[in-house]
Amino acid sequence: MRGDSNGVLSCQERERLEEEFTEARTRGRNLSRLRQLTAAERARLEEREESALTRLRNHDAEHGCGR
Numbered sequence: 001m002r003g004d005s006n007g008v009l010s011c012q013e014r015e016r017l018e019e020e021f022t023e024a025r026t027r028g029r030n031l032s033r034l035r036q037l038t039a040a041e042r043a044r045l046e047e048r049e050e051s052a053l054t055r056l057r058n059h060d061a062e063h064g065c066g067r
């Protein structure tokens with residue numbers, strides 16, 4: 001099944017970005033479960049997660065493949 005000009009159904013770039021985001025979130029959760037994180041560490045993890053999510057959202061907006 002082929003997508004129309006608006007994009008294909010499965011987008012590899014989106015998959016990659018989604019994976020990045022999930023990975024960042026999972027890593028942050030695991031780390032904070034293992035030990036207490038410093039404020040700086042937590043901030044860095046959150047920033048990572050947030051920027052991954054931003055990239056994913058931007059991709060959706062530009063590419064329109066998210067829906």
Ligand SMILES: [Zn+2]
Binds near residue numbers: 059064
């Ligand atoms: Zn896409």
